[in-house]
Amino acid sequence: MSFLTRWDDDPSRPGFGSALRDAAVRAVLPGVLVFAVVCAIGWVIMEPLRGFEAENDVNRWFQDHRTPTGETITKFMSMIGNTEYVIAVGVLVALVVLWRTRAWWFAVVPLLAISLQATIFVIAAYVVGRPRPTVERLDPTPPTSSFPxxxxxxxxxxxxxxxxMATRLPNPVVRRVVVTLCVVAPLLVSFARLYRGAHHITDILVGLANGVVCALLAWGYLRREPAGGQSRA
Known part of the structure; x- marks a missing residue:
């Protein structure tokens, strides 16, 4: 069974209880390991590297090259990473997928991904407590929640x-457009957060890694059987 085609290879309907157990074992438990790795990287930055002050040079370079146009554009780029926006889009897409497929166990994938990421981020940011870059911040942000x-x-x-999810779209043109836009979106957010003085480079890189891993865990959270194998009723 291919990781990408796992939902097509076994379209059987799971019970709610079994899906919940799978989410706990195959997504939440590995998420604990992801959390530990994120905190370990944060500890290295804050202790042996003493906050990795050299990164502030990059943030100061962006600050020195800000323009009114750049500030306006990056404001909107940053907004698509706001909690309210992410939750709203995630819920909307999940509802559309549920309406189109009637497969709630598949529709919850993006919601599981953002929930897992948010839990890891919130606790890790509190544990690590890394200060923001030493530049003027263009957005209101807590002072010690920089990492990740x-x-x-x-x-x-x-x-x-x-x-x-878009890999299942039958129209190749639509599939390529959706995939391209979805790949570009977090890169725009990453640039905006760096430009606007909210994060160091390592904060952004670890944030990217955390998001990717959580999306992969969510995609594989439900046990699926190979085509022709014994599926769960």
Whole structure:
């Protein structure tokens, strides 16, 4: 069974209880390991590297090259990573997928991805407590929640899960357009958060990694059987 085609190879309907157990074992438990790795990277940055002050040079370079046009554009680019936006888009797409497929166990994939990412981000940001870059921030942000980037992690988890779901679209043109847009979206958020002084580069890179891993865990959360195998009723 291919990882990408797992939902087509076994379209059987799972019970709610079995799906919940699968989510706990195949997504939440691995998420604990992801959380530990994120915190370990944060500890290295804050302790042996003493906050990795050299990264502030990159943020100061962006600050020195800001323009009114760039600030306006990046404001909208950053907004697509806002919690409210990510939740709203995730719920809307999940409802559309549920309406089209009647498969609730598949429709919840993006919601599981962003929920898992958000949990890891919120706790890790509190544990690590990394200060924001030493530049003027263009957005209101908590002073010690820089690592990892929640905006980047949330948008990455959401749009990578959309990329995986889009592989099932039958029209190749529509599929390519959707995949391209969904790949570009978290990159725009990443650039905007760096440009607007909200995060260091490592905050963004770890946010990207956190989002990708959470999307992959969500995509594979439900046990599926190979085509021709014994599926769960």
């Amino acid at each position: 980037s929640g905006h980047v992690g949330a948008s990455t988890a959401l749009y990578v899960s959309f990329v995986l």
